[in-house]
Amino acid sequence: MPEAAIQTHKLTRTFGNLTAVDRIDLQVTAGQFFGFLGPNGAGKSTMIKILTGLLAPTSGSIQLLGVDFAANPVEIKRQIGVVPEGMGLFERLTGSEYLNFVGRMYGLDRATTQRRSEELLEFMQLADRPKTMIADYSHGMQKKLALAAAVIHGPRILFLDEPFEGVDALAAGALKALLARMTGRGTTIFLTSHVLEIVERLCSHVAIIHKGRLVAQGSLEELRAGISGQAGSKTTLEQIFLSIVGQDGTERPQLEELSWLM
Amino acid sequence: MVDVTASVSVFGQIRLVAGLRWRILRNSLRKKNNRLDLIGLIFTGVFSGILVLGLCFAFYAGAYASFSQDRMEWIALLFWGIFLFWQIFPLFVAGFGANFEFRALLRFPLSLRAFYIIGLAYGFVDVSALASICWLLAITAGATVAKPGVLPAMLLIVAMFMLLNVTLERLTGSWLERLLARRRTREIFLGLFVLSMISLNFLTPLMQRYGASARPAFLRLVPYFAWFPPSLAGRALAGVTSLQPAEFLLSSGLLLFFLVLFSALLWHRFAAQYRGEELSETAAPARAATRAIEATDDGPDRLSLLSPSVAAMVRKEFRYLTRNGFAYLTLLLPPLLVLIFSLNFGGRHPTVGGRGVSAEMFFPGMMAYLILILMAPAYNSFAYEGRGVQTYFTAPLRFRDVLLGKNLMLVSVLSMEIALSLAILAWRVGLPSAHMLVATCAAIIFTTVGQLTIANWSSITFPRKMEFGQMRGQRQSGMAVLVAFSSQILMGGISAVILFTGNWTGNHWLPAEAFFFLAAAALGGYFASLDALTRLAEKKKELLIEVLCR
Numbered sequence: 001m002p003e004a005a006i007q008t009h010k011l012t013r014t015f016g017n018l019t020a021v022d023r024i025d026l027q028v029t030a031g032q033f034f035g036f037l038g039p040n041g042a043g044k045s046t047m048i049k050i051l052t053g054l055l056a057p058t059s060g061s062i063q064l065l066g067v068d069f070a071a072n073p074v075e076i077k078r079q080i081g082v083v084p085e086g087m088g089l090f091e092r093l094t095g096s097e098y099l100n101f102v103g104r105m106y107g108l109d110r111a112t113t114q115r116r117s118e119e120l121l122e123f124m125q126l127a128d129r130p131k132t133m134i135a136d137y138s139h140g141m142q143k144k145l146a147l148a149a150a151v152i153h154g155p156r157i158l159f160l161d162e163p164f165e166g167v168d169a170l171a172a173g174a175l176k177a178l179l180a181r182m183t184g185r186g187t188t189i190f191l192t193s194h195v196l197e198i199v200e201r202l203c204s205h206v207a208i209i210h211k212g213r214l215v216a217q218g219s220l221e222e223l224r225a226g227i228s229g230q231a232g233s234k235t236t237l238e239q240i241f242l243s244i245v246g247q248d249g250t251e252r253p254q255l256e257e258l259s260w261l262m
Numbered sequence: 263m264v265d266v267t268a269s270v271s272v273f274g275q276i277r278l279v280a281g282l283r284w285r286i287l288r289n290s291l292r293k294k295n296n297r298l299d300l301i302g303l304i305f306t307g308v309f310s311g312i313l314v315l316g317l318c319f320a321f322y323a324g325a326y327a328s329f330s331q332d333r334m335e336w337i338a339l340l341f342w343g344i345f346l347f348w349q350i351f352p353l354f355v356a357g358f359g360a361n362f363e364f365r366a367l368l369r370f371p372l373s374l375r376a377f378y379i380i381g382l383a384y385g386f387v388d389v390s391a392l393a394s395i396c397w398l399l400a401i402t403a404g405a406t407v408a409k410p411g412v413l414p415a416m417l418l419i420v421a422m423f424m425l426l427n428v429t430l431e432r433l434t435g436s437w438l439e440r441l442l443a444r445r446r447t448r449e450i451f452l453g454l455f456v457l458s459m460i461s462l463n464f465l466t467p468l469m470q471r472y473g474a475s476a477r478p479a480f481l482r483l484v485p486y487f488a489w490f491p492p493s494l495a496g497r498a499l500a501g502v503t504s505l506q507p508a509e510f511l512l513s514s515g516l517l518l519f520f521l522v523l524f525s526a527l528l529w530h531r532f533a534a535q536y537r538g539e540e541l542s543e544t545a546a547p548a549r550a551a552t553r554a555i556e557a558t559d560d561g562p563d564r565l566s567l568l569s570p571s572v573a574a575m576v577r578k579e580f581r582y583l584t585r586n587g588f589a590y591l592t593l594l595l596p597p598l599l600v601l602i603f604s605l606n607f608g609g610r611h612p613t614v615g616g617r618g619v620s621a622e623m624f625f626p627g628m629m630a631y632l633i634l635i636l637m638a639p640a641y642n643s644f645a646y647e648g649r650g651v652q653t654y655f656t657a658p659l660r661f662r663d664v665l666l667g668k669n670l671m672l673v674s675v676l677s678m679e680i681a682l683s684l685a686i687l688a689w690r691v692g693l694p695s696a697h698m699l700v701a702t703c704a705a706i707i708f709t710t711v712g713q714l715t716i717a718n719w720s721s722i723t724f725p726r727k728m729e730f731g732q733m734r735g736q737r738q739s740g741m742a743v744l745v746a747f748s749s750q751i752l753m754g755g756i757s758a759v760i761l762f763t764g765n766w767t768g769n770h771w772l773p774a775e776a777f778f779f780l781a782a783a784a785l786g787g788y789f790a791s792l793d794a795l796t797r798l799a800e801k802k803k804e805l806l807i808e809v810l811c812r
Binding site: 052053054056074075076077078080082084085086088089090091092093097100101102104105106107108109134204 | 650657
């Protein structure tokens with residue numbers, strides 16, 4: 001049986017009366033490019049925050065790379081990289097200073113941190129603004145820098161919350177190639193995105209969360225087969241998503257009500 | 263092109279904007295904190311109202327006396343008072359942050375004329391404008407009661423004066439907005455502003471020394487003020503009372519000229535904004551770099567004694583310090599204040615009383631004051647982290663490293679500041695006796711380390727986000743302020759009592775011994791607290807992230 005990189009058991013998180021994540025059992029195999037989907041407010045970001053230690057679960061357990069997160073958070077954090085919601089950058093540092101800071105925080109020695117920072121800045125096409133503070137970067141540049149910081153220590157699991165939002169097509173292409181290469185070398189990537197085409201192109205496995213509950217999980221082929229009833233169907237991820245999430249009929253806005261617009 | 267909506271009149275748009283402002287205020291009061299703010303606002307409003315009304319009586323009396331006794335130079339002084347208040351007060355408010363709210367209206371289908379009129383209307387609802395209008399009405403009333411015949415001329419001049427003031431205030435505000443749109447400029451402006459306020463303290467010694475000789479030079483400048491709008495308004499009214507129509511026409515004509523000039527300049531500024539003038543930081547991209555990447559720092563690691571994560575924290579804190587204009591100011595303030603206090607109260611050149619305060623009292627007093635100022639930011643030490651705070655919880659480190667890094671940086675700054683102030687004190691006032699010097703130094707260690715433990719707890723428990731280079735809307739958490747205040751009083755009280763025991767018991771070295779004991783206990787307590795605070799940070803991480811990532 002393949003090794004599980006991420007495994008949760010009845011993971012729950014409540015905020016007062018609201019259950020944002022409701023008894024989720026998730027399994028992501030090592031080396032998978034895993035897409036985590038859901039409509040707005042479904043619980044995607046809450047889930048990624050719990051998995052990366054930014055939020056404590058109300059109940060349930062998490063195992064990353066076979067190690068219980070609650071028992072050994074520091075050891076786990078050494079193995080993972082995160083691009084959190086809002087990117088988590090120190091805006092008063094330059095890109096190079098920030099990468100050096102993060103590298104040292106992850107325990108890399110000075111020379112390695114310096115070398116990797118330079119390589120990453122070069123790769124992300126950020127090396128030509130050495131004195132520019134992150135606060136003055138464009139949104140896309142900040143996103144690229146956040147991704148560079150997430151991979152500087154060579155993580156075994158990478159958590160990405162909307163990594164391509166605001167990134168230009170050229171850079172997005174390079175990033176996708178980088179991520180694909182990382183999965184090829186055994187890194188597990190856990191990605192949330194609203195752009196279903198990107199998820200469909202990159203991810204081999206997908207899970208869909210809706211109103212805090214996990215409503216679908218599996219490879220794209222398994223999900224397609226589940227919807228159309230036959231293997232090898234041409235159903236797109238968007239169709240799968242809409243058929244699962246829109247089943248209760250509350251998700252699709254009624255266009256007839258906006259007749260004055262048409 | 264077919265219109266999709268009916269056009270709205272300028273006054274209809276003003277009404278809509280006023281309604282929008284009201285709804286924003288009403289909605290902002292839904293939060294509990296803002297309700298408390300409202301109570302504060304009501305208190306401030308009542309006190310300001312009393313002040314404005316009181317001055318209304320003063321302006322009324324001044325105008326009445328001026329017209330009834332034919333002392334028309336007084337009326338110009340009244341206009342000058344209002345003019346300076348109307349123009350300078352908004353600068354004090356604007357200096358603490360950039361306000362783009364008015365420009366946000368540009369997304370709506372407004373004509374340039376409507377944009378200009380709404381812009382002026384905004385100027386009339388400022389606190390300074392409302393107060394000034396009240397005072398101008400009081401002057402009009404006072405003048406009319408003294409000489410009813412001047413009412414038509416008075417109304418004309420006051421109307422022009424009001425319009426001129428509001429136009430000039432909006433013009434200055436618009437230029438200031440452009441200037442302050444850049445963070446760095448905002449920081450420099452703020453620094454200069456605070457420094458100039460502090461520099462006022464130097465006025466007393468300067469006036470005592472040079473006041474008499476500067477007076478003739480100042481008097482030579484006075485005639486030139488006659489060509490400025492407040493004096494012109496006074497001269498126009500003087501022309502009416504002395505039945506000199508030429509004087510009235512010339513002065514009111516010049517006043518009108520100023521009004522037209524300022525209006526044209528304001529129209530030009532608003533037109534630039536209307537066309538979509540971009541003021542944000544990214545409007546002027548940084549000059550392209552001449553080198554590809556930053557030079558590699560291959561030198562020896564000066565922080566090699568520290569663990570990598572603590573050293574990384576210290577470096578990060580140092581960089582944040584050097585990029586925070588306001589922090590520079592807090593570094594500059596302590597030595598400056600020591601200089602000011604020693605000029606006013608010091609031993610060698612006292613300017614008040616015949617005899618200065620002795621070094622024996624002055625030295626511990628100044629050190630306590632320095633610690634009071636420099637330790638204050640430690641009670642909300644994550645204020646400027648912003649979204650970066652998430653890194654502390656995603657990186658594989660213990661939170662004690664974060665606290666240690668921050669505290670080390672603060673202690674380094676504190677040591678440097680105290681050393682500098684000590685040198686100034688030694689120069690200006692002289693050093694105290696050896697036992698007092700040693701006792702004060704030990705007391706500094708005790709109060710600093712003792713406060714660091716409490717400040718770390720406060721920073722984790724009562725975080726509040728703050729922005730670089732801004733003061734408007736920048737407030738510490740009320741609880742953090744209370745904790746800081748209480749612990750500083752406690753530490754200061756303990757230290758004062760111990761210092762005095764030396765005198766009471768006749769054993770001059772007793773305070774030093776007591777402070778060394780307390781400093782050792784504080785150090786032990788500090789290191790023992792780090793693990794507990796790490797656990798607390800883990801419990802409070804959601805609060806920290808929520809508050810600082812807002």
